[in-house]
Amino acid sequence: MNRPALEIVDPGLQTTVQAWPGRRGLTALGYFPSGPMDHLSFRAANVLVGNAAGAPALEVPKMGLSIAFLVETQVAVTAPAGTGIYVNDTPAPAWETIAVHPGDVLRTVNATNPGFRLYLAVRGGIIAPTIFGSAATSLISGIGGIEGRALVRGDLLAAADRPPIQPRRLPESMRPSVVTDWEVEILPGPHGSPHYLTETDWQELLTRQWRVDLNSDRVSTRLNPHRFTWARPDGGIAGGHPSNVLDDAYPVGGVLANGDVLTILGMDGNTSGGFAVVATVPHCALWKVGQMRPGRDTIRFREIDYDEALALNKRVDFTVDPSRTVTVT
Known part of the structure; x- marks a missing residue:
């Protein structure tokens, strides 16, 4: 034992x-x-x-x-x-x-x-x-x-x-910067514009300041409600709200549109469901979601592409490489 x-x-x-x-x-x-x-x-x-x-x-x-x-x-x-x-x-x-x-x-x-x-x-x-x-x-x-x-x-x-x-x-220069007003990188989709959100909706997603709701945890980080226009009147056979889709797999970090409420799926999130995932927080930025304080912090999203996400992943890996530490005497 x-x-x-x-x-x-x-x-x-x-x-x-x-x-x-x-x-x-x-x-x-x-x-x-x-x-x-x-x-x-x-x-x-x-x-x-x-x-x-x-x-x-x-x-x-x-x-x-x-x-x-x-x-x-x-x-x-x-x-x-x-x-x-x-x-x-x-x-x-x-x-x-x-x-x-x-x-x-x-x-x-x-x-x-x-x-x-x-x-x-x-x-x-x-x-x-x-x-x-x-x-x-x-x-x-x-x-x-x-x-x-x-x-x-x-x-x-x-x-x-x-x-x-x-x-x-x-070293302090290598430590992550923790703030109250966050810029969080996202990749579009898989249920983005123009088939789900309109182009105007997408720009609203990127330019609005979103507040982290008090009801946030390891399952999801919930944001303040907002009503998008949407590119379709409803979800068709999936349901009455335009955010409804036939059950689909969810990615870690998926920005889920649960009706008029966006949530970022956390490490204990649901693996699938019937709501549109309008964007995805890539691995390189998930640590930021983990440090957001419910009920106080705010977010602005920044669109990046896959190549930038890979480059940012390398930067995170560089930060935690053992060779970046210094010996304390």
Whole structure:
């Protein structure tokens, strides 16, 4: 039996064990991939403790967490600027390897600063069962992580035994910029203009400022209602509203038109349904959706093409390459 490495003292809002890239290739079986909402910060946290980028680690929404360590190990917290990180009430750095000892208590706090999620990786990676190819927690299907659920007070988590590493830091210039007013890249379609939205609708989509609704979570990021003109009067045999389509597969990051409400499908989203997907947030920009604070932040969409999406993906991968870290002496 694996020796516990840490105990959850206060799990915060909905802390889960996640792994990247999640359960790929299973949408036909009804599983979205799960995994971290902000894959950039998640991968960076693992790199900073010498793990593989996708090793199981903690996703902490709204920044609140308190954990006690039962062994000597190293951790890293990747968090938006201004997040309070404390070990035994002494401030500790984000985006840097932190040494902890048995009995130490790490606490994170953020009430008002931009951003919504932080990630905590433990040297060796948190041990969780692999289900359908991943240890990522899916709260919808109740699998992965710790019993397929959010963590609760008293949970004991084990980590694989790995030798200590030389402490590392990701330079500030390489860290993602977390804001309250976001520019989010999108690719058109698959149900875009001119067959679903009009050209005027598409321009409205790109030029309007959209507010992130309070009712947003890992399933979807809901935006404020807006009535488009639409290029057709109704959905035909699919339904009365023009956004209705015959059931179709949904992509991760799909901008779904649920009637007059747009939602961005998250990592625990639905795999299919009967609403038009008017645009798609590419992989390179999904981390931004993961850091949007419900009820406060706003979005403007920027159209890009496939080649630019690939180039931006390479930039994200460059950021989390272990060679980008610097040694802390």
